[in-house]
Amino acid sequence: MVKRTTSEEVSGHVAKKPVTSLADLESEDGSESQEELEDIIDPQTQSENDEEDAADVEAPVKKKRPTRKQLAAQDIQAARETAELFKSNIFKLQIDELLKEVKLKESSVVLIEKALHRLYDLIQQIPEVSDLSLDAATGMFDSKKLTVPFADPKPAGKPNYRFGYAPPLDVSLVGSFGLKTAIKTKKAASIDVALTMPESLFQAKDYLNYRGLYKRSFYVAYVAQHLIRLSRTHNFPIKVSYAYHNDDLLNVGLLIESINTANADDLVFHKTHLTIQVLVAFPEGVFDGKKLMPDRNCVRIQVPSTDDTPADLPATPLYNASILTSTYYAHYLKFLYKNKKQTDQFKDAAMLAQIWLNQRGFTSLTLDLGFGSFEFMMLMAVLSQGGAGEDSSSKPVLMRGFSSYQLFKGAIKYLATTDLCHGNHLSFTSGAQGNIMAGTAYTIPQGNGTPTMVDTHTKLNILWKMTPASYQTLQNAATKTLTLLNEVVVDRFAAVFLERVSIDYLNHDAIIKLPVAHIETDSFSAVEKITHLTWEKFLLNRVSTLLSKALGDRVLGISVTLDKHQAVFPLTKRKGTVSSNNLVIGLNLNGTECDKVLTRGPDSEELEAASEFKQFWGEKVSLRRFKDGSIQHSIIWLGKKEPVVMNITKYVLDRHLQAEISEHLSSDWELWQSMLPVLLLAGANSSATALTTNLQPFHQCRAAMEQLVKAVSEIPETASSSLPLRVRSILPATGVNAKYTALVPPVPFAVSNPDFFQELILQFETTARWPDELVALEKTKTAFLLAIMDALHAEEMYKCYMHKDSTIPAFSEIYTLCILTPEGYGFKLRVLTERDEVLYLRAVANSEKQKPRLQECYLKFNETYMASIKHSRTLTTLATHYAYFPAVVRLFKKWLDSQMLLSHFTDSFVELIALKPFVDCAPFNVPCSVQNGLFRILHFLAQWNWREDPLILDLIRRGSAGEDDVENDAVLIKLSDKLTLQSVLVITANFAKIRQADPHGLKTQFFIGTKDDPSGILWSQNITLPIASRLTALARAAVQLISEQLAPLGKDVLKMLFTPAYQDYDFIIRCKTFNMAVGSGISPPGAFKNLLVGSNSYPEDLVTKFDPIQEYVKELQQKFGNLVVFSNHKYTGLSEDGENVVAGLFNPNLANGKKRFKVNIGFNIKPVEGKDEVAMNKKAILNEMVRLGGDLVVKVEMKK
């Protein structure tokens, strides 16, 4: 244990001086602060405090300077403790750093405290006034300068209640600043000061019909007027405006901003970026809590029916809760303060919670989530109380001795696992023990479930601002966070606390906007007004209820928000104009359900349910008989190309919100889907999923592959030309079709598609008779392939070619067998034997000078023959598991190709990058739409610092049942494919080794470690630095464009995203156009579908259909690859008019400046001024390239 020195103790207390109420601050000179008093009274707290310090041992500044041994002992203790109390050492250290980072600046705190004192002084000087009638009250103010902020409906006539001002009972700091848990925030934060109105201004019945609220409005206006007057004479330059507290239109307060002046005497707190919010509270005990329970009506209105009794009036839960909230600011502050004293690390946990909430954009605002830092702190406080929950004898969920991490995690776990919404609730008491009065049981309002965490002492539902939808959002976020916190293999600190999650376009699969102006306000009647308070809140509720009912399982979460609302308004206005333009509907889809065309309803026999179902869906409902014999009401969503969910949304909003409102819905969803190539397949494009999740074209190709495999395997039985060895296996390798990741899915006879030939690896049964020499071995393989060719030709169904393969560098003796199947698909057969690897490795071992070159050969062999099979297998599983992965990877490939990058990467590399948001989606969801997938990939690429961080992917299927059980079972962990801590360590060590040799990433840039490839560079070894940097730069540019243009994106923005930047290249060779679209199986945009027919036979001469430009680039690459980086579009067929270009970038080291003449300089040179000096002859080089192109080249542009 470390004892603090005296000087530290003093300074510590100065810093720690609590400002829990302004009254405390009043006696500035020397009086003991509350904390100190308590410390004296309660010695245990003191000792606990010291223990806390001992836990943070790492920065002990000591006078005594202990021996090394002692220090080591402390470290060991700290290391042990943190391992137990926190997740891991590193996690705890990171938490410490983070908390340090977000702490308010000491100077800011001092300054703002000074300002608060000044404010307190001014408030004390406000003169009293009493017994004013409404007219007298409003007449007090010059209406040009100040209007009383009465809530709607404005009081009128001659009410018999009186307005007045008396000095507040109490002026106290409430909220996180008061608790000292305030942290830095991104937006300007405010400090809440509550003025409690004196009881004398109220009558017991003032809670009814806005009466108390009107009195408060006057009080607020009166304070505002006098504050402005007084501030002028007291060197306190401020700007005062009205502000709704938490967007609650009933609860208006004042917002005080500092004005920056040059006068040195003025008290300016402008620099702190803090504002002061003055809230006006009702005194405790004036209004009866029972009357303000959520099932009561407190606003009496005329209900348009004949025999109305007050009982028929709807309950006004929001109104009631607003009044209760205004009553108990100080009460809850005390409650939390008490908790903070009892639980050491409560403060840190509260700060962590605030960071967590901020990153997710969760606030207490009514129109937002309704769950902010106050609610979170309350939850933690309640959970650490004994007897929380249904069962009063239950133990507290959180212990007093918990670490900040444990407190935070406990609360998150509670949120994730407990449903406080549907029937279930949490009740507690914030009063002293035994203060619960009998007969005041809290009644949970009926209806579709309100999230409830009720205080039996004050009768306030802490979660009153939440709706079922927002509760679900919160719960989803908590569940995700809990999984992250439970993760033991990878450090997830960043995903929990450091990453900003509140980015709409990353967070939602689809964003739909609905302009509010087009919705008629007819349905917003007087009754709705008292229950929902505002039209916006009503609308949000209505739309989210409608959609969650209509979409059901198809969505995981729906968030409906307004894009803009104004909580602060000038003193001259009576109310803030809530001027929203759009309702923003964010959908998180359920990948397995969202695209089902069928919505199943109740059984035909359940009459009541059926009529309700019909009522909701209208004429779309039909009775259907299913395969299992049941007859059900159901709806089929067909005939439209837009996504099913969009179709349903439009239908339901039209039917229930307003006829033809769907015309005004805007979304870029369909636009994004149409970015994927449309295939030239009869009948394949009719359904809504044709472009995205439908894998039918791939399945057909697979079927053809299986036929071929069967044919080849059965060869030995045929008599004519038998193989001496039996076929053991034929497995798909680098081909993109088997993995479902082809940018252009396979279409029969589409030979111009660059992915036409699918590679298969053939293995024969084991034999010892393979030649023990590599070249002879390859020749033997060729002999086998020739035999297979003969056998297949004998059957006449298949057409074969031998192909000279150049995959392995400097090895020209390899042949593969290309087979065209009668179904119209092409395959390429390679033979792998068990001797290959041994021989390649032997070659590496025997090589001396050529070692790097041979290593390259070996890696290439490994990649082509062995790793590709594994990768292909893994991808196939994952592609079928993540419904949207194939579509997303295809869109990503299209983006890469449009930016002329795709040809630089291996397919597998692209696929692994695209897998990142799927297998490692935290802190977001698994993408379930093409646009979300692409945004997430780009977002990742834009921020991936590949010089410092490896990408480690755990290629398993997530969310499968029983995953939680696996976590506890060591045996199952071993069996599962999950990455283990060991393998992660191996991968990170590999990365560290690479970076040690190459710290700036000049040789190796992208490192992607997986279970299949712990080396991490298998698929990315051939990427060069300029290409890697370009990928990052382009992703950043794309992300910037997307985030500047709010969703939904327009057509022009999409076009911009997919347009290459030619000006960055040294030269552009524009090529002759080739119409490759039809030949590649793509239906060109704008063509008449019925006029286009895909081919149904092979061309006479296969190679005439291949894209000559790709061959051209290949040759350029061979000849000039050491001088120029060439880029081009790989899929000529995808560009609108068959255009393609070759863009080149000279190697700046060689191209610029003079070089000394050397015989082996290695590139085309010209003499320049200066002795024996030469420079690169760029023009001659370009001339040679163009000459090779011949008729392929149309135009050349060279950068000046």
Place this chain on the structure above:
Amino acid sequence: MSDIKGFTTLPIILPPSNSTSVKASPVVHYAFFKKHSVPNSNDADLADRAARSLFFVNLPSDAGFNNTKKFFTTLVPGTIISSVLKKKLGVQEDFINFTKLTSEIASGEAESGKNLEDNLPNGTALVEFVDKKNMNNFVAQLKAIIPAHDAAKGENQLFCWPVDDVVGTKRYQQRLHQAYITETDKLQQYISQSLVNFTRKETAAQEALQAPVNLVDEDGFTLVVSSHRKTKQGILNAVNAAQSSKVQEEVKNKLKKKEKEDFYRYQIREKKKREMQDLLDKFKSDQARVEDMKSRKRFRPY
């Protein structure tokens, strides 16, 4: 144009490509040449060939025998060249002898030092003339007309490079046709022949290996050969390898492994100490990591 390091600069006007829209000034390519310095060779033939060769740096990349000949005869009528030996520029297409690297059978068969071009650097060429006189004449005449060319500002048609390559679509279809083989007879033949050759070599090696087995030496010993052995060279390699320090070390390690590690109390104590140290080291490294992250401003949440 002055000489560079003893090389004469030869400007070559490249034909304008048909696609450059704007008629720009002609593109000039520069080659550099000098008489080939005769390598110290005992081979009289090689020495003779070298003596009547010009050494070129940076001939156009499509220079072959035909167009070089045409170009030279246009420049200096009467020039007769007999061959063009060239090392291409571009991505290094170095030859890897996989046979030699993976098998002991072929060792010692590689041929070397027979050709003039063997040691040419990339991007250089040797142009062999019919005799020394012809070459000297060519050089002398050329040196005379180059200044005239310089004066003509690139309009001198004499220096125009004759192109005879197949280019464009045709070129690439040709290449594709070469890669996709339908007529397999030739390939079949070639493969069978190579395999026959390989088998023959293998048998020869096997026989050479078996020969000493039956021999009894003076002391009455015979050589024992494992059935897995394929060549004589292999035996020698194995003997060398066994004497290397690496293998010896391995043997030592094997012995060491058998010692118990938690038998004596001091061993247990040491082990505990080590664990503690590990824990501490990890803590320290974590601290360092966090410190590093902090310096990279990782902890700015917004």
